[in-house]
Amino acid sequence: MRTGRKGLSALIxxxxxxxxxxxxxxxxxxxxTADGKGHESAKAASKQSQAVVTIAPKDGAKAVDTSxxxxxxxxxxxxxxxxVEDSKGHEVTGAISGGGAxxxxxxxxxxxxxxxxxxxxxxxxxxxxxxESSFTTLTPQNTFIGNFTPEDGSxxxxxxxxxxxxxxxxxxxxxxxxxxxxxTEPAVDVRGHWFGNDRLDxxxxxxxxxxxxxxxxxxxxxxxxRPGVYGKQAxxxxxxxxxxxxxxxxxxxxxxVVKRDGKVLKTLxxxxxxxxxxxxxxxxxxxxxxxxxxxxxxxxxxxxxxDIKDVPHAxxxxxxxxxxxxxxxxxxxxxxxxxxxxxxxxxxVRGGYDKSVPAxxxxxxxxxxxxxxxxxxxxxxxxxxxxxxxxxxxxSEWIK
Numbered sequence: 001m002r003t004g005r006k007g008l009s010a011l012i013x014x015x016x017x018x019x020x021x022x023x024x025x026x027x028x029x030x031x032x033t034a035d036g037k038g039h040e041s042a043k044a045a046s047k048q049s050q051a052v053v054t055i056a057p058k059d060g061a062k063a064v065d066t067s068x069x070x071x072x073x074x075x076x077x078x079x080x081x082x083x084v085e086d087s088k089g090h091e092v093t094g095a096i097s098g099g100g101a102x103x104x105x106x107x108x109x110x111x112x113x114x115x116x117x118x119x120x121x122x123x124x125x126x127x128x129x130x131x132e133s134s135f136t137t138l139t140p141q142n143t144f145i146g147n148f149t150p151e152d153g154s155x156x157x158x159x160x161x162x163x164x165x166x167x168x169x170x171x172x173x174x175x176x177x178x179x180x181x182x183x184t185e186p187a188v189d190v191r192g193h194w195f196g197n198d199r200l201d202x203x204x205x206x207x208x209x210x211x212x213x214x215x216x217x218x219x220x221x222x223x224x225x226r227p228g229v230y231g232k233q234a235x236x237x238x239x240x241x242x243x244x245x246x247x248x249x250x251x252x253x254x255x256x257v258v259k260r261d262g263k264v265l266k267t268l269x270x271x272x273x274x275x276x277x278x279x280x281x282x283x284x285x286x287x288x289x290x291x292x293x294x295x296x297x298x299x300x301x302x303x304x305x306x307d308i309k310d311v312p313h314a315x316x317x318x319x320x321x322x323x324x325x326x327x328x329x330x331x332x333x334x335x336x337x338x339x340x341x342x343x344x345x346x347x348x349v350r351g352g353y354d355k356s357v358p359a360x361x362x363x364x365x366x367x368x369x370x371x372x373x374x375x376x377x378x379x380x381x382x383x384x385x386x387x388x389x390x391x392x393x394x395x396s397e398w399i400k
Contacts, residue, residue, distance in 0.1 A: 049127035051077025053119045061135040066111055066222035066230065067175070072103040074121035077129065079103055081120040086113050108179065111222040111230055112139040137222065140230035144168035146200075146220065149287070149388075150368060152237035158207040158244045159285040160369025161388055162190075162216055169197040171226040176200070179223045179231070185213045191399045195385040205395045207371065210261065212241040245370045247362075249324075249344055251279060251377040254335045256344070258362070265365070268358045269335030271327070272377060273342040277302075279374050280322060280342070280382035283391040286370045288316035289363070292352060295323075302341060312352030313363035317344075317372055318387040324372055326352055326359030334358075344372070 052075040057064050064070075070092075072082050078100025084092040092115070094105040100121070109115065117133045146164040150156045162182060170176050173194055180200070182190045188204045195201065208214075215238050220231030245265075247258045251272045258265045273279040293314045297305040300321035313326035326348025333339040334347045348359035355364065371391070384393040 047125075047127060049077065049121070049129035050123040050125070051075070051121035051127070051129040053079070053121045053129055053131035055117050055119060055131055055133040057133075057135045059133040059135070063138040064109075064135050066109045066137050067224060070105050070109065070115075070117075072117065072119045074101055074119075077121040077123040079119060079121050080128070081118070083118045084115055086110065086115055107219065108175070108222050108224075109137050110234065111137055111232070113137050113222075140228075140232070142168075142229040143232040144170075144225050144229055145231070145233050146218065148216075148218075148237070150239045153239065155240045155242045155367070157286065157367050157369030157371065158210060158241055158246070159283070159371035159388070159391060160208070160239075160241070161201045161203040161285075161390055162214070162239075163199065163201045163388055164218075166198045166200075166225065168225060168229050171197065172224055173197070173200075175223055176220070176225050176231070179219045181217045181219070183215045183217075188212070193390060193393070193398045199385070201388070201390050203390055203398075207244070207246070207391075208241040210241055210244045214239050214241070241369075242367060245366065246373065247371070248373045248375060249279075250375050251338060253376075254333075254337065256346075256372075258365070266361070268346060268362065271330055271333040271336075271340055271345045272338045272374070273340050273379070274338045275378070277341045278338075278379035279340070279344060279377045280318065280379055280386075281374050281377045282381040283389060284317035284322070284372050284374065284382060285388040285391070286315045286317065286324075286366060286368055286372065287388050289366070289368060290314045290316075291363075295325075297341065300341075306341065310350065312348050312350075313346070313359040315363065315366060316387070318382060318389065320386050322382075322387075324362070326357070326363070344374070 054073045056071045057069050079096050082103040092105050094103050096103045114136045120128055120130045122128050144167045146166050148164040150160055177192050177200060182202055190202050190204050192200050192202045218233045218235045221234040223231040225231055244261050247256050249256045249270055254270055256268045256270045292310055292312050294309045295311045296307045297303055311325050314323045316323055322342055324344040327345035328348045328350040330339055330345055346359035346362055348357050352360060354360060381392055382389050384390045
């Protein structure tokens, strides 16, 4: 059958309309499958999580307390992620508790610092909800620091505690002590003990093992040591335990036995405190070393009994003024009788120039942290807080 031009055009137009309808997907019929699953998928995609995340303090808060203010909670769901960091990217550690209901930091926050919080919670349907916040902690008007010994990077004897003295009396000792961590290699249990409210010493139960490496982290920035007074130190320091040296002074025989790593290194003649000025008994740690120093009786309550301007080779054993030092005026006392005002004296020469005399030898073979033990004196045992002498306190009392 022959078709005219108009008939052919109509057929072509009809074919194009059918093709457009089949491939274009336009109209209501192309949006829904026969079983309606297309509607269900769209509905599911539009659902929101029922979990509600709350961050305290509120976003933009200023002058926030460094302890107790930061808390993240979830309702109608469980926390799955909480990240808190300062402007330098340092993260704040914390823990999720209550089956996912709460996150709290494990430590205090630093003062005058801006923190960002990102928290995510998931509801029972597995849908997540996230919240973010930023706040700034308070700027303290009153602060404290801790002056510590030994020095950072030093090598010290086996009796050296880590001792820190605070510039303000501490009324929140647990918070301050918690902010100081000590790690050792090899590992050993190290505990702190407070002497009054301004001094905290750390030591192991027994003398350090020679060669021990000690790392101390002072995370005091932001710690409220007393009402309205905050720490401002954030520092990590290191020290190393050198060889073991313990010297034992016998006030009756007037001898001192120096042991290095458990073996006798030398025996020296000494003189200790005369009657009425007896030397303390007990374990004493060398805390200061002076090639020459002045010793004046007035500074230790002995009036004008002596004033020696050039005492050589002096090493401090107590805060109250006990030294082990060179003595060039003692005559025949060394090894024979006690003639000092409480110090342990070793024969020396005026000016300390002779390296062969006992005082020079002992000084040149000693270091900060070495132990000097005095026995058989007529005085009592030195107080644990008189110098770095906590070894005179039983471990059971130290860790109370």
